[in-house]
Amino acid sequence: MFGVKAFELIRDLTLTGPEALPLYNSETVRQVLEEMRVLYERNQRDVNNSVNEDSSYLGTVHLRHAALERNKRCLLAYLVNRLQRIRDLRWDFGSVLPGDVAGSLCEQEVQWLQNYNRHLATYMRGLDGLDLTQEHCPPKSLCLEVRCLQDYGLFELEDGEQVLLKKDSIHLLPRSECLMLIRQGVLEHIPH
Amino acid sequence: MFTSIYIITTPDIELINLSQLLHPQISVCCHLNIFKMSSMDTPSNTLQDSDLHDLGLSDDEPETATSVLNKFQTAWINEKLSPEILSYQGDYVECLMEQIKHMDNNVRKLDKRDLRSGLHALELSRIKYMLTDYLRVRLEKIEKYTYTILEAESSRSGDNLFLSEGEFQFAKDFFGNTQTALQTIALRHFPRPLASFDPAKMSVQPPMNSYVFVKAKKEVSGLIVPTHDPEEQDEELDLEENSQHILPYSSVAALVKDGTIMLI
Amino acid sequence: MDTCEVEFLAERELISITPNFDLGVLHLISGDFGPFKAGLPAEVPLWLAINLRQRRKCRIMPPIWLNVKTLEEIKERETQEKLFTKMPSEHFMEVAQLLLTAASEDIPQAGEIKVVLKDIWDSRQAKTRASCSLLLQDGGKHARVDNLTLMEINSVRPLLPHSMDMIRRLQMESSMEAQISQTQGSSFASPSQ
Numbered sequence: 103m104f105g106v107k108a109f110e111l112i113r114d115l116t117l118t119g120p121e122a123l124p125l126y127n128s129e130t131v132r133q134v135l136e137e138m139r140v141l142y143e144r145n146q147r148d149v150n151n152s153v154n155e156d157s158s159y160l161g162t163v164h165l166r167h168a169a170l171e172r173n174k175r176c177l178l179a180y181l182v183n184r185l186q187r188i189r190d191l192r193w194d195f196g197s198v199l200p201g202d203v204a205g206s207l208c209e210q211e212v213q214w215l216q217n218y219n220r221h222l223a224t225y226m227r228g229l230d231g232l233d234l235t236q237e238h239c240p241p242k243s244l245c246l247e248v249r250c251l252q253d254y255g256l257f258e259l260e261d262g263e264q265v266l267l268k269k270d271s272i273h274l275l276p277r278s279e280c281l282m283l284i285r286q287g288v289l290e291h292i293p294h
Numbered sequence: 295m296f297t298s299i300y301i302i303t304t305p306d307i308e309l310i311n312l313s314q315l316l317h318p319q320i321s322v323c324c325h326l327n328i329f330k331m332s333s334m335d336t337p338s339n340t341l342q343d344s345d346l347h348d349l350g351l352s353d354d355e356p357e358t359a360t361s362v363l364n365k366f367q368t369a370w371i372n373e374k375l376s377p378e379i380l381s382y383q384g385d386y387v388e389c390l391m392e393q394i395k396h397m398d399n400n401v402r403k404l405d406k407r408d409l410r411s412g413l414h415a416l417e418l419s420r421i422k423y424m425l426t427d428y429l430r431v432r433l434e435k436i437e438k439y440t441y442t443i444l445e446a447e448s449s450r451s452g453d454n455l456f457l458s459e460g461e462f463q464f465a466k467d468f469f470g471n472t473q474t475a476l477q478t479i480a481l482r483h484f485p486r487p488l489a490s491f492d493p494a495k496m497s498v499q500p501p502m503n504s505y506v507f508v509k510a511k512k513e514v515s516g517l518i519v520p521t522h523d524p525e526e527q528d529e530e531l532d533l534e535e536n537s538q539h540i541l542p543y544s545s546v547a548a549l550v551k552d553g554t555i556m557l558i
Numbered sequence: 559m560d561t562c563e564v565e566f567l568a569e570r571e572l573i574s575i576t577p578n579f580d581l582g583v584l585h586l587i588s589g590d591f592g593p594f595k596a597g598l599p600a601e602v603p604l605w606l607a608i609n610l611r612q613r614r615k616c617r618i619m620p621p622i623w624l625n626v627k628t629l630e631e632i633k634e635r636e637t638q639e640k641l642f643t644k645m646p647s648e649h650f651m652e653v654a655q656l657l658l659t660a661a662s663e664d665i666p667q668a669g670e671i672k673v674v675l676k677d678i679w680d681s682r683q684a685k686t687r688a689s690c691s692l693l694l695q696d697g698g699k700h701a702r703v704d705n706l707t708l709m710e711i712n713s714v715r716p717l718l719p720h721s722m723d724m725i726r727r728l729q730m731e732s733s734m735e736a737q738i739s740q741t742q743g744s745s746f747a748s749p750s751q
Contacts, residue, residue: 131479131480135480135483135484138484138485138488139485142485142488170485170488171488174484174488177480178476178480181475181476181479181480182472182476185472185475189437208479210475210478210479211475213475214471214472214474214475217467217471217474218468218471221464221467221468221471222464224460224463224464224467225433225460225461225463225464228459228460229391229429229460230391230395232391232422232425232426232429233426234426234429234430234433236426237419237422237423237426237427239560239562240420240423240562240563240565240566241416241419241420241423243416243609243612244412244415244416244419277419278419359587360587360588360589363587363588367567367570371567374559375559390587393587394587397587409579409581409615410581410584412609412613413584413586413606413609413610414586416605416606416609417586417587417588417606418587420566420605421587421588423566501723503723503726504719504720504723505718505719505720505722505723506719507703507711507715507719519699519700521699521729529699529700531700537702537704538702538703538704538705538706538711539700539701539702539703540700540701540703540718540719540722541699541700542699542700542726558708558711
């Protein structure tokens with residue numbers, strides 16, 4: 103049946119939920135492109151054969167064309183939605199994605215992300231030091247009480263003071279400096 | 295199933311003529327000294343009249359850092375709640391950034407044990423949050439509606455531009471980058487007649503008819519709320535000052551932009 | 559909007575504190591506050607009050623409506639009236655909640671207050687639900703929502719706007735279908751003429 107493979111790509115995305123990024127499905131993408139090539143060739147052949155106003159091919163040609171359009175639509179939806187998720191992950195984790203996530207990207211997506219990072223950095227340079235990727239929630243206080251979830255080692259604060267982040271140790275750290283570590287899963291905020 | 299696919303489809307994938315978008319950007323007002331800086335030890339942070347005149351910020355009352363902050367807060371909330379991108383409030387952003395920088399310097403000079411230091415720092419982080427969130431919400435819209443926004447921007451000129459210079463550049467970069475990715479992964483492998491797109495069909499449009507909550511800052515009479523049922527007539531509404539309503543955004547879009555109505 | 563952002567806006571409401579320190583006028587970007595004299599009341603934004611309270615630098619004076627008697631009256635009125643009554647502050651619930659969390663020792667009968675507050679909230683939420691479903695059943699295109707506080711508006715977002723949007727789309731589709739069937743009707747009719 104036409105369009106089944108393309109639909110698999112969409113299902114891939116919907117099965118994982120909107121935040122997760124499933125492994126790039128290069129094999130299915132290849133199969134979709136192959137199906138499109140075959141459909142197109144057959145259509146061309148039928149159109150070439152029906153020069154003498156024979157319209158018996160017309161229905162088949164229309165059907166194949168609809169399948170082509172659908173494949174195209176599904177494939178592009180797959181790609182654009184993946185880019186959207188990669189973008190969201192970049193905002194969550196910072197410019198370097200954690201290993202297991204990074205492994206789900208295809209080469210061109212990696213390239214896209216690098217460019218995205220560069221464009222975002224260019225934009226933010228014009229903002230006089232405002233970092234848009236920090237502060238996702240309204241600030242309640244200047245310091246946060248945090249628990250360390252792993253042995254991270256020495257962490258230097260803006261004022262030069264050094265803190266040893268050991269697993270299960272508890273610290274009161276300046277909010278702006280520990281937000282990224284919280285998002286990376288090094289620290290955990292202890293709400294009051 | 296078909297509908298759900300349509301919803302997650304509609305990417306910004308149409309090639310558009312970017313050269314037509316490359317019109318000269320008017321530089322966003324960049325007066326760095328619009329305020330007599332409200333130092334922590336000077337009693338007043340009122341602007342000088344002459345500065346105001348230059349900036350075109352002047353209403354009837356003198357503009358203070360506080361009134362700029364209040365106006366910016368309204369602009370921020372409007373931007374957060376409006377389906378489309380609104381015009382960039384460059385003057386307010388520049389003002390507040392200058393205030394922050396100045397205040398930051400002063401706070402650094404204070405003894406850390408000084409009671410004021412923590413209070414100023416907390417206020418600064420609150421204002422920074424508003425600023426970053428404002429800019430972030432705008433970037434999200436730019437990424438989502440890239441084509442529509444670039445198209446609309448190319449039809450504007452002079453002081454009617456909606457994007458800052460940086461946002462405009464970012465929009466073009468983002469568009470090109472996504473375009474390239476789709477081109478290399480998919481488009482160039484498509485049978486040739488399928489490798490082209492109709493931008494009007496494929497790009498995502500902001501949902502202008504979506505419903506929003508509004509508060510009328512002034513009285514509005516004869517507001518038209520369109521109906522989509524041909525049997526019914528469009529409704530006409532009067533909004534009293536300070537009354538609150540839920541309405542389709544499209545019916546109040548112009549009033550949000552001119553400040554008669556605010557989104558809540 | 560996130561609930562924390564609704565709170566963020568509420569934190570700009572002014573509130574009275576009794577400081578236990580002396581300090582001259584505080585020139586914030588959001589305005590001038592003080593001077594502060596130990597034992598003398600001063601008015602400051604809520605975020606500042608809470609910060610000082612956490613550092614034990616002041617006592618918070620609850621707003622005049624944050625007491626059992628006034629709240630009972632509000633509750634009484636809310637249950638009697640069919641429409642939403644006007645709350646004493648646009649950020650009524652947020653302010654109350656923030657204060658009860660950060661400074662419950664400064665508020666007499668904090669426990670009872672929480673109970674009445676919840677009753678008021680519940681009875682208003684019930685009204686909200688009832689009026690939402692009424693509006694949707696009528697296929698309304700707009701509604702006046704006076705006296706709803708920001709927190710309450712936020713509690714029906716995005717459900718109510720989305721539902722109204724969906725109804726609008728369905729209406730549009732059905733009117734389009736009606737048009738199509740009309741034009742088809744006339745084209746079927748034409749050959750016989």
